[in-house]
Amino acid sequence: MIADILYHLKLLFSPNKEFYAFLRKQLNIRPQNIKLYEVAFLHKSASVTLPNKLVVNNERLEYLGDAIIDAIIADYLFRRYPKEREGFLTQMRSKIVSRAHLDSIASKMNLMTVLASNVHSEVLKKRICGDTFEALIGAMYLDLGYKKTRKYMTGYVLKNYVNLKELMNTEVDFKSRLIEWGQKYKLQIRFETTEKNDTAYASKFAVTAIIGDIPISTGDGRSKKEAEQKASQQALTYISTSAEFSTDALSQYIERAKN
Numbered sequence: 001m002i003a004d005i006l007y008h009l010k011l012l013f014s015p016n017k018e019f020y021a022f023l024r025k026q027l028n029i030r031p032q033n034i035k036l037y038e039v040a041f042l043h044k045s046a047s048v049t050l051p052n053k054l055v056v057n058n059e060r061l062e063y064l065g066d067a068i069i070d071a072i073i074a075d076y077l078f079r080r081y082p083k084e085r086e087g088f089l090t091q092m093r094s095k096i097v098s099r100a101h102l103d104s105i106a107s108k109m110n111l112m113t114v115l116a117s118n119v120h121s122e123v124l125k126k127r128i129c130g131d132t133f134e135a136l137i138g139a140m141y142l143d144l145g146y147k148k149t150r151k152y153m154t155g156y157v158l159k160n161y162v163n164l165k166e167l168m169n170t171e172v173d174f175k176s177r178l179i180e181w182g183q184k185y186k187l188q189i190r191f192e193t194t195e196k197n198d199t200a201y202a203s204k205f206a207v208t209a210i211i212g213d214i215p216i217s218t219g220d221g222r223s224k225k226e227a228e229q230k231a232s233q234q235a236l237t238y239i240s241t242s243a244e245f246s247t248d249a250l251s252q253y254i255e256r257a258k259n
Contacts, residue, residue, distance in 0.1 A: 016034065016038070022113075023037055026109070027136075028156055031143055032143050036061075036142055037139045039061060039135075039139065040058050040061050040136045041058065041114050041115050041116055041136075042116050043057060043118075043128060043131075043132070044057045045117045045118040046116045046117050058135035059135075061134075061142075062131050062134045064142070065133070065134035065137035065138030065141070066097075068137055068138060069137055072153045073097055074089070076150075076154050076158065077089045077092050092168070094173070095170055096162060098172055099130050099222065099223075101167075102134065103129040103130040104129075104161075105162070106130055106133040108161050109161065112132070137149060137153070174230075174232035174233040174236055175229055175232040178209065181236070182211065188211070189209070189210070190210050191208065193206070193207050193224055194206045205221055205226075206219070206227060207221075207224065207227035207228045207230070209231040209234070211235070216235045216238055217235040217237075217238055219232070
């Protein structure tokens with residue numbers, strides 16, 4: 001009772017009442033240090049420069065949150081699936097913390113409604129959703145500690161926004177599948193990576209998937225791994241629909257290679 005009274009008094013006299021209410025009512029978070037969360041929702045494109053020349057945005061919190069989420073999810077899966085092997089646990093963690101999945105979680109939580117940014121493209125906004133979620137978890141960790149952050153992730157986020165059964169049947173390692181396909185048909189698969197100029201919100205890496213000597217597809221991402229997965233996914237789609245990679249064409253290629 002006393003805690004609720006203090007909360008409402010703090011809300012009443014808070015300089016940013018709407019943001020505080022969003023954290024409490026929409027996200028189920030009762031912050032102690034509201035400033036940490038304000039920084040978590042400050043995208044690089046809307047950075048603030050302080051009088052001492054320090055540039056403030058959510059990048060550092062994003063970095064911290066990424067590590068905290070990985071640790072919490074690894075611990076959660078280890079306890080939830082005591083009979084599963086390391087490979088299963090690794091794949092499930094990868095699926096949960098993948099960029100696309102974190103973007104989806106952040107979108108469902110409506111985080112973009114309070115994000116301060118100068119990004120106007122809806123496509124680009126979707127790409128930074130997951131970054132904002134990571135920054136939020138980083139802020140929570142600094143504000144409330146690991147124990148409460150873990151409880152929030154497992155008891156609120158995973159419970160309301162993650163479908164584990166669905167993820168078990170979701171493929172995310174397109175690169176491995178492409179390489180296995182290449183090995184099956186004796187075709188060399190390689191990837192060429194180009195690092196883009198860093199901007200406030202653009203992808204940092206572009207990857208081209210090459211089969212033999214033929215560039216097949218490209219993918220971009222905030223990390224090299226993400227870009228490779230996207231390029232591989234596009235390549236697999238192309239392979240499944242292209243006549244030059246049909247079963248008959250590949251069989252003929254293998255026969256020619258033997259001779």
